[in-house]
Amino acid sequence: MLLLFCEEEEEAICVVCRESLHHRSHTVYPIEEAAQVYKVKLQKSLEHLLKEVEEVKKLVSQGLMPGVGARASGSISAAWLTLPLFTHVPSYCKETVKKKRERIVSEFGKLHRLLADEEKLLLQKLEEEEKKILLMINENLAKLVEQKSLLEELILEIKEKTQQPADRLLKDMKIILSRCEGVNLQSPKAVSVTLKENYSIPERCLGMRDMLKKFKVDVTLEPETAHPDLILSEDRKSVRRGSKKLTLSFFDNPKRFSSVPVVLGSQTFFSGRSYWEVQVGDKPEWGLGLCSESASRKGNILFSPKNGYWVLRLQNGGNYEALTSPASPLTLSVRPRRIGIFLDYEAGEISFYNVSDRSHIYTFTDKFLGNLRPLFFLGAFLGGRNAEPLVISWVRDTQGSGCIIL
Incomplete structure (x- = not known):
């Protein structure tokens, strides 16, 4: 009867086999x-x-x-x-x-x-x-x-x-x-679906430049809309934060922004396509875009399309966002020093471009009702670190007339 187990041979053996020379050791x-x-x-x-x-x-x-x-x-x-x-x-x-x-x-x-x-x-x-x-x-x-x-x-x-x-x-x-x-799990290589190629419209596409030049507009600033802290240049092409004292008469004007450092452009848009550029330089905070003529300019203002504001903003020197509701964070590979803004009223689109590398940044899509006006937000003063002005770019095209081009 097999009552024993030999570990070396891996087999069951009987008592007699246990004493044999083969299994004794x-x-x-x-x-x-x-x-x-x-x-x-x-x-x-x-x-x-x-x-x-x-x-x-x-x-x-x-x-x-x-x-x-x-x-x-x-x-x-x-x-x-x-x-x-x-x-x-x-x-x-x-x-x-x-x-x-x-x-x-x-x-x-x-x-x-x-x-x-x-x-x-x-x-x-x-x-x-x-x-x-x-x-x-x-x-x-x-x-x-x-x-x-x-x-x-x-x-x-x-x-x-x-x-x-x-x-x-x-x-x-x-x-x-x-x-x-011997089981050894071979882990697969991590696969990223982040696309390596830059699929923005490249700089060599001259059609983009020609297209935008067709819709250039001469934008100037409207002093009556400017917050009292803002100082406009004589030609109304640039605006910066000031330090002058405020007077009540400044706030009495219903056209003027009273709580945020904003000024509007003089031009109103109610149809067609329009394009202009704004130099933002190295400002750590700014905001650009358009607002509805009827949008609120007093009290607490929340920039969002539902309130009549379509704004692209930079905060803290590196946080770009489109002020949708909620805000849409944006990642830019090249810091823009000049922003191009393109309005297609009938298509319901407001597009922003980084002129520095000629790339598309963001497009708002909406249904516009009534007049729209260019918007310029100066951001916080930041102890003088944000004193640099916003400047509406102005150059000459090949025909010698004043224009804003890419």
């Missing part, structure tokens, strides 16, 4: 005791493998997101192990690409298809970049699926092993344990 246990020892080892291996499967689940759900490393935290249900649900990651990438594509099409649409050839080239590059990202994602998913399959096979084998009789359970034990110890 071997380590021998009672068979039931050996079975219990190896059940404990198998249980530990099983727990390790189950943890590895959880790691695979986490990587599938999070590890392929932008900038996420090899290991992520959190948990996910077993449903994520089904292959069809892996498609959420490529969908995320496709959605990002879709938004970029819509922005490209919108910008080129404003230029009346003058840049159709350049648009085609940029969209082709975008498609190629999308393919590269999706290829990397699919490669990562394939590796994860393969590892998950191997882990699940090994887990199933161990579970079946633990249910076998002692003599069969102990057979090939070293091989199984070695396979468990």
